[in-house]
Amino acid sequence: MSLIAGVKFREYGNIYYFETKELDVSMGDWVVVDQGQGLGEVVVLRDDVPADAESEELKQVNRLAENEDLVRHQENEGLSREAFQYCLDCVRQRKLDMKLVDVEVFFDRSKIIFYFTAPNRIDFRELVKDLVKNYRTRIELRQIGVRHETQMVGAVGNCGMVCCCRRFLRKFAPVTIKMAKEQNLFLNPAKISGICGRLLCCLSYEQENYEEFHRACPKLGKKYFTEDGSVKVLRANMFRNSVSLLSEFNEEMEVTLEEWAEMKATRPDQALQDAARAAAKKAAEEAARKEQEAKEAEEEEARRAEVEKELEERAKAEGVDVESLREQMIRKPGVKSAEPVKRTSRGKRKRKRKTKSDE
Numbered sequence: 001m002s003l004i005a006g007v008k009f010r011e012y013g014n015i016y017y018f019e020t021k022e023l024d025v026s027m028g029d030w031v032v033v034d035q036g037q038g039l040g041e042v043v044v045l046r047d048d049v050p051a052d053a054e055s056e057e058l059k060q061v062n063r064l065a066e067n068e069d070l071v072r073h074q075e076n077e078g079l080s081r082e083a084f085q086y087c088l089d090c091v092r093q094r095k096l097d098m099k100l101v102d103v104e105v106f107f108d109r110s111k112i113i114f115y116f117t118a119p120n121r122i123d124f125r126e127l128v129k130d131l132v133k134n135y136r137t138r139i140e141l142r143q144i145g146v147r148h149e150t151q152m153v154g155a156v157g158n159c160g161m162v163c164c165c166r167r168f169l170r171k172f173a174p175v176t177i178k179m180a181k182e183q184n185l186f187l188n189p190a191k192i193s194g195i196c197g198r199l200l201c202c203l204s205y206e207q208e209n210y211e212e213f214h215r216a217c218p219k220l221g222k223k224y225f226t227e228d229g230s231v232k233v234l235r236a237n238m239f240r241n242s243v244s245l246l247s248e249f250n251e252e253m254e255v256t257l258e259e260w261a262e263m264k265a266t267r268p269d270q271a272l273q274d275a276a277r278a279a280a281k282k283a284a285e286e287a288a289r290k291e292q293e294a295k296e297a298e299e300e301e302a303r304r305a306e307v308e309k310e311l312e313e314r315a316k317a318e319g320v321d322v323e324s325l326r327e328q329m330i331r332k333p334g335v336k337s338a339e340p341v342k343r344t345s346r347g348k349r350k351r352k353r354k355t356k357s358d359e
Contacts, residue, residue, distance in 0.1 A: 004020070004045070006042065009039070014170050021060055030070060032063050038107025083131075099149075100115075101148075110138060111138040112137055114140070116141060124141050149196065150196040151165040155195040172201065175199040175203050179210075217236045221233065222267065232246045
C-alpha cells in the first residue's frame with residue numbers, strides 16, 4: 001500500500017510530502033528524493049495528503065539512502081560550516097552591515113544558500129563574486145527576518161522552554177497587539193515579546209477560543225436591565241466561562257454565560273438605538289423614493305421636450321402651424337367631430353359611440 005511520507009531536509013525546515021509507492025519506508029529513515037535538497041529524513045507517515053500540503057501533485061521517493069549518501073551528507077555539513085566561516089570573513093573584510101545566520105548546501109552541491117539579516121538593503125554583488133570564485137557553484141544570498149533567525153539559531157523563551165519556532169512551528173501566523181488586549185494580558189513589551197523582539201507566537205494559539213468567548217459575553221463596563229434588576233458588567237473569565245456583575249444594591253456576583261443568557265438582559269439604550277436605526281432606515285427609504293420620483297420626472301420632461309421638438313420640425317417641414325398639427329394628430333383623419341379619442345386596454349384608438357338619445 002502506498003503511503004504519504006513527510007520528509008524534512010533540515011532540522012527546522014518545512015515538511016514536504018512524497019509518495020512512497022512500493023518502498024518500505026519507516027519513521028526516521030533517510031530517503032533520496034528528486035529535489036535539489038536530495039536527502040531528507042522521514043518524520044511523518046500518512047495515508048492521505050494533508051490539507052496544508054503545498055501541492056496536490058506529489059513527487060515520489062526515489063530510494064532509501066545508502067551509506068554513501070549519508071557520508072556525503074556529513075561532508076555537506078562540513079562544507080556548510082566552512083562556507084559560513086569564509087563568508088563571515090568576507091563580510092568583515094568588506095565591512096558590510098549584515099549578520100550571517102546560516103548556510104545551506106544542497107545534497108548534489110548544485111547550490112549554496114547563505115541566510116542573513118540586515119536592517120537595510122545591502123549591495124552584496126562583490127560578496128557573491130567572492131563566493132562564486134571560491135566554491136564554483138550557484139550562490140544565493142537570502143535575507144530573512146528576525147523570527148526566521150530565531151528559528152534557525154534557537155533560543156529559550158520566557159516560559160523556560162525552547163522556542164516554539166525552533167521545536168515545531170514552521171509557518172508564522174500574524175500576531176497583533178489586539179490579541180494581547182483580548183486575552184487580558186499586561187501590555188508590557190518585556191512580557192508579551194519573544195527573544196526575537198516580536199510579539200509572542202503563542203498569542204495566536206488560543207485566539208479563536210477568546211474570540212468565541214467574547215462574542216457570547218456582554219460588553220465590559222456597560223449596564224444592562226435584567227429580570228432581577230439593573231446590573232453592570234465588571235469582568236469576564238474565559239477559564240471559568242463566567243462574568244462578574246455588580247447589582248443595583250452594590251453587590252458583586254458571578255454568573256456563567258448560560259445563566260446570563262437566561263437572565264434576558266437588555267441595554268438601557270437599546271430601545272433608543274432601535275428607534276434611531278428605524279428612523280434612519282425610514283429616512284433613507286424616503287430619500288431614495290424622492291430621488292426616484294425626481295429622476296422619473298426629469299426623464300418625462302426630457303421625453304416631452306423631445307416630442308415637442310419633433311413636432312416643431314414636422315410643422316416647419318409641412319409649412320403649417322404647430323397647434324394645427326397637434327390638433328390633427330389628436331383627431332382621426334376624416335372625422336369632423338371634436339370629441340376626444342379614448343384608448344382601449346389594448347392600446348388601440350377607439351372613438352366613443354353615439355347613442356340614439358344623443359342623435
